[in-house]
Amino acid sequence: MARPREFDADEALEKAMDLFWDVGYDEASLSELLGAMAITKGSFYKAFQDKQSVYLAALDRYNDQVISNTVAFLGDPAEGTGRERILALFGRVADLAQKEGDRLGCFLCNALVDKAGGPEAEAKLQAMTRRLENGFHRALQDDGLEVTEARGTARGILTAYFGLRVLGRAGLSDDMATDCIRQVEKMLGRVH
Amino acid sequence: MARPREFDADEALEKAMDLFWDVGYDEASLSELLGAMAITKGSFYKAFQDKQSVYLAALDRYNDQVISNTVAFLGDPAEGTGRERILALFGRVADLAQKEGDRLGCFLCNALVDKAGGPEAEAKLQAMTRRLENGFHRALQDDGLEVTEARGTARGILTAYFGLRVLGRAGLSDDMATDCIRQVEKMLGRVH
DNA sequence: AGAGTTAGGAACCGAATGGTACAAAACACA
DNA sequence: TGTGTTTTGTACCATTCGGTTCCTAACTCT
Numbered sequence: 001m002a003r004p005r006e007f008d009a010d011e012a013l014e015k016a017m018d019l020f021w022d023v024g025y026d027e028a029s030l031s032e033l034l035g036a037m038a039i040t041k042g043s044f045y046k047a048f049q050d051k052q053s054v055y056l057a058a059l060d061r062y063n064d065q066v067i068s069n070t071v072a073f074l075g076d077p078a079e080g081t082g083r084e085r086i087l088a089l090f091g092r093v094a095d096l097a098q099k100e101g102d103r104l105g106c107f108l109c110n111a112l113v114d115k116a117g118g119p120e121a122e123a124k125l126q127a128m129t130r131r132l133e134n135g136f137h138r139a140l141q142d143d144g145l146e147v148t149e150a151r152g153t154a155r156g157i158l159t160a161y162f163g164l165r166v167l168g169r170a171g172l173s174d175d176m177a178t179d180c181i182r183q184v185e186k187m188l189g190r191v192h
Numbered sequence: 193m194a195r196p197r198e199f200d201a202d203e204a205l206e207k208a209m210d211l212f213w214d215v216g217y218d219e220a221s222l223s224e225l226l227g228a229m230a231i232t233k234g235s236f237y238k239a240f241q242d243k244q245s246v247y248l249a250a251l252d253r254y255n256d257q258v259i260s261n262t263v264a265f266l267g268d269p270a271e272g273t274g275r276e277r278i279l280a281l282f283g284r285v286a287d288l289a290q291k292e293g294d295r296l297g298c299f300l301c302n303a304l305v306d307k308a309g310g311p312e313a314e315a316k317l318q319a320m321t322r323r324l325e326n327g328f329h330r331a332l333q334d335d336g337l338e339v340t341e342a343r344g345t346a347r348g349i350l351t352a353y354f355g356l357r358v359l360g361r362a363g364l365s366d367d368m369a370t371d372c373i374r375q376v377e378k379m380l381g382r383v384h
Numbered sequence: 385a386g387a388g389t390t391a392g393g394a395a396c397c398g399a400a401t402g403g404t405a406c407a408a409a410a411c412a413c414a
Numbered sequence: 415t416g417t418g419t420t421t422t423g424t425a426c427c428a429t430t431c432g433g434t435t436c437c438t439a440a441c442t443c444t
Contacts (some may be wrong), residue, residue: 002390003441010306024306026218030432051432081221105305112303112362113218113297122363137405149431155368156375160348163355169312170304170319176347183348194420195411222402233403234422243402385444401430408441409422411418 012037017058021107025055025116026077026083044045055117062107067128071135082139083188086157090164090184094177097168105169108132109162133158154188201239204229213299217247217308242264247309251316254299259320263327271362274331275380280348282356282376286369289360297361300324301354325350348379 019028019036021034030051034044070089079085096102104110108128111121136154145153164180167173173180211220211228220242226236240246262281271277288294296302300320303313328346333339356372359365365372 001391001442002388003439005391006440024216024218026216027308029430035370040224040393045433047392077425079195109291109358110305112358112364113302114363117217125362126364129359129362152371152374155351155371156378159355159359159368159372159375160352161355162358163351163353165303166304166354166358167321167351169307170317170321172318179344179347180351182344186348186381189378189388193412194418195422197421198410221400223400232423234424236422237403295398385432389441390439390441392429392437395435397432397434399431402428404427404433405425407422407424409420409423412418 005043005047007039007043008056009035010034012039012047012081013054013057013061016054017061017105017107020055021062021104021110024110024114026114052117056120056124059111059117059121059128063131067108067131070125071079071131074135074139077142082141082143082145085139086136086188087181087185090161090177093161093164093168094173094181097164097173097177102169103171104166106162109165112162113166129158132161136161153187159171160184160187168177196371197235197239199219199229199231204231204239205246205249205253209253209299211256212247212250213296213302216302216306217371218306244309246329248312248316251299251303251309254366255316255320255323261298263323265329266327268364269334274333274335274337277377278328278380279373282353282369285353285356285360286365286373289356289365289369294360294365295363298354298357302361303358304354305338321350321359324353330352345379351375352376352379 015038016033016038019033023032030041030044033051033054035045036042039047048057066081073079073089074082074085076085079088106123111117112125112129115122123126133154137150140150140153141147160180160183164173166176167180207228207230208225211225215224222233222236225243225246226233229236233241240249265271265281266274266276266277271280300317302319303309304321308316325346328349329342332342332345337345352372352375356365356369359368359372
């Protein structure tokens, strides 16, 4: 019916997410964004509304992909007990950091600090945070923890998780990560 | 010998710190900065070099005041045992968050995520982070913990601390904070 | 092939960015 | 009361910001 798109919108959105993830909302100028998405201005404003809506879409994408993946992992009995899944998740983060390749941190966590994107973004971010919390909660419940006890522990784990991601982004978690995991073990009741 | 300053440089620097703390480096435009500091452009560039150097000075100020205060508290035997001091510090943060007045978080933590200010800023931030870690470390050593065990625990505490500050800034720590403190207690070996 | 529709790209927009130049103003000292 | 020195404020600078306009290119369908 008309001229077809020369770019994959979803692919472009992923590049946009990567940039926002790395440098945040304000620091990602429109021209940088266009460069990363491999698109010209015309296509950009034809396909999306504006910069902010792309940011919101990037948040959604992170939610649909990374957060969903994480929550699914935390809730997958095939990955071991709830405690084992949680520790495995932290181990994954620790590996990322130790391989010096991270330096990005968690987009959710970064965006929470960034405070950009208006109230819409804030609502999305809070929802994502709750999802993550519930992911930990479920993992703990799978181990038979009582509901309210699991809730409190899940929140502690979530806090440690965000803290570790911050330190990872800051490039400070070489041995920090492994030390942190041992402390998370304590939260999980692994006294030895 | 010449015309005296009409403003207090230290006072202006504090206002600058408050703004950078709140909105970060990029989002704090020069005009906003001038407004907050109650200074015109001429005075600004006469008294300081440029925006970035003011940012670095703001980081130094945070280090000299907030971090120093925190580290001193953690190392003050008059405030109770090391564990008590650490828990009291977390309690302070929790109070801040619950009174809904926080929404700022920790400047150090925010700046670590922000990644602005160049390598100079990064060096300062890493040094500040180490100071905080050492503050926890000393508190734990005061309780007689073995050195390496104290180091690992201190890092876990630091991680939880940053995580809590992120959640506080995000406005998510109403009951999160109290739950988090209980988990920190577990790190400290308070099994009950 | 022709008509209709949409994507692409470049020119352009006003506003705001961080920073500079310079003249007037306010003081200290002689 | 000058004179010298420094602050202050304003006007100005080029550049970049996010966003719009509009014409042409590319495609589908009849």
